[in-house]
Amino acid sequence: MTRSRPGPRRALSEQQILDAAHRLLAERGAEGVSIRGIAAQLGVAPNAIYTYFPDKAAVLGALVDSVLGRVGRECFADPAEPWRDRITALAVALRTELLVDAGGVALMGGVPLNGPNALAVGETLLEVLAAAGLEPEAAARASYLLTTYVLGAVSLEVAELEQPGPPPPEGERVAARATAFATVPAAHYPRSAAVAATMATYITTEQFLWGLDRILDGLAQSGTGTRTA
Amino acid sequence: MTRSRPGPRRALSEQQILDAAHRLLAERGAEGVSIRGIAAQLGVAPNAIYTYFPDKAAVLGALVDSVLGRVGRECFADPAEPWRDRITALAVALRTELLVDAGGVALMGGVPLNGPNALAVGETLLEVLAAAGLEPEAAARASYLLTTYVLGAVSLEVAELEQPGPPPPEGERVAARATAFATVPAAHYPRSAAVAATMATYITTEQFLWGLDRILDGLAQSGTGTRTA
DNA sequence: TCCTTCTCTGTACGATGTACAGAAACTAGA
DNA sequence: TCTAGTTTCTGTACATCGTACAGAGAAGGA
Known part of the structure; x- marks a missing residue:
């Protein structure tokens, strides 16, 4: 009051x-x-x-955090679902929002993800991991690993669309990457050139999901994690 | 001539x-x-x-690429070593160099990793993955996954040291993070606050290696990869 | 009413990337 | 050797940025 x-x-x-x-x-x-x-x-x-x-950095920080708030609000998935699905949903939502809404800002400004909404998302993640049967230490490490992956994916995609302006839709980005890879000199980089066509299509949600699945495989395998599903 | x-x-x-x-x-x-x-x-x-x-972006791009060049030159590990060790060495070297030398630049400017040295590193990575027995498609995806992880780790750490200036040594960063986490309100974020002390120590090379191991576990498990060690 | 407190404006400074025109240095051809 | 052409760097300038400073004006409490 x-x-x-x-x-x-x-x-x-x-x-x-x-x-x-x-x-x-x-x-x-x-x-x-x-x-x-x-x-x-x-x-x-x-x-x-x-x-x-107080300054521009604060505005950017609050902007990124407000985007994270939207993710947190929309992603309280059903606790009855399998943990992999819940984590996948959270990761995909995070990536999508950061990518279309604040991707450039999150990285360009070196904005630390400290805000209340960022903490809330982290908290949700820890909750899901705990529900999956991970010990607190393993959950903390896993949460950091997943965060790292999401942020890396956003960072890579943002770095690739160089020019300013609104981010183009995924289809356009894929096409641009395909033409970029087509110029890779095969003489010097035979393997990169060989997988050029397929690699271009991997810079997508689908590749993101594939990597996420490998990470979740690794987590499930790592002993403390649950082994079911 | x-x-x-x-x-x-x-x-x-x-x-x-x-x-x-x-x-x-x-x-x-x-x-x-x-x-x-x-x-x-x-x-x-x-x-x-x-x-x-032609412009500042070109300078930054060349700067980042030159740093990557150093990594590529120093990291032609012995092909006789196990693939996990070779990949780990490459990933650690990449993270270290980007972190202490060009971390901020690599992300702040949204510099695309297109340069010849970046391609060379990617080529080396694909080579190791192929030697590990991965099909070209799986190798491409795995290479993207690993790149994403390294870049995400760098990006997260860079975002956390907000102030300008040379990056502090790892010990100082850990200490700063510990105090930052100590201020997390336990009432709202019980799990985050509970793992605060341990999480602070995880923002280190050791946590990076832990996550990398989980990823490599997932890759080895994913069918096409080699199953031996 | 007056006083205090807060919000917004006007102005200004220093820094940035970089466009434009021109002077100087150098080579190639006559 | 002279000349024409090409290239490199300088001087100047502009637009834009973040933001510091001082002050005007509005609004509430006494």
Whole structure:
């Protein structure tokens, strides 16, 4: 119950700023998210933003965390499902949201995933792993492994679409990668060139799922994990 | 044998520019790598750089690739060794070099890993996987999986050391993470808080190796891979 | 009413990437 | 040897960025 404080009423809110940042991100890509741009969208002087956030890094951090919040809210899968399915659902949702919504930002700014929503997602993950029968230590390590994989996948895909602007749909990305690989000199890199065509198609959700399955295989095999299904 | 061309002799070289960039990276961190900074180090006007590279992204790309070159040169492990050891050596070397040398740059700039040295490393990886008995398709997928993991690990660690400057040694990073985790509110995130102490220590080479082992387990188990050791 | 507190604006500084034009240096051909 | 052509670097300039500083104005508490 915060007492109403003196001074003029706030014309903005943290959420409005994040919404504007999000809009900018969708329209112009990660590079296009600037304090001045956000302020312009809100019809406000650039400095007004600094009333709500201490600096740009804070805005980006909150932006990424708000995206993670959406994932957390949508991914409370049924605890009755097999743990592999629950983890897969969480991982896919994370990748998708980060990729289309905040991928560039998450990495370009070196934004640490410290926010409350990031913690909540981590908590859910630990919960599922514990329910799968992993000891706390193994669960912690597994959670870090899975996080690493998701972030790496996002990071690789983001790094590949160099130009600014909104991220192209998956089909376009695959096509672009195929042509890029077609230029690999076979004389020097015979194996890379040989798998070029197939590799191009692997930069997709399907390859992500394949890798995830291998990781889950490894986790299930690692002793402390459950062995059923 | 390139014929000598007209015009004044070049005062610089691509390598000198990359060396200066590298020096700047080590001293001031990823944010400190600027065209103007590089030019200043070389005692040259900023625009002179544009004679050698079309834009900043090209400089960063070449910088990252040169770091990868060092990895490739140092990591032609003995083909007689077990494939797991060879892959582990390659992955560890990659992570180490990217982390201490070009981690921030590799991600902050969204630099695509397209350069010749990146291709060479990928080629080596495919070679080892083929030697391990994987079919070309499985090898391609496995190579992508491993790359993703390494990049994710680097990306996570880089994101955590927020401040600019040279990356602190691993011990300091672990300590910083321990204190950060100590502030996690146990009421809201019981599991995260419970594993805080141990998780802090996992952001290390050791956790990286643990995850890598799980992945290699999954690969070995996935049918097409070799089953021996 | 006055005083305090808060929010937003105007202005400004330093830094960045890089485009443009021009001067100087060098080679190749006459 | 002279000249024309080519290349390299410099000087200057512009747009953009994050953000620091001071101040105006609105709003509540006394």
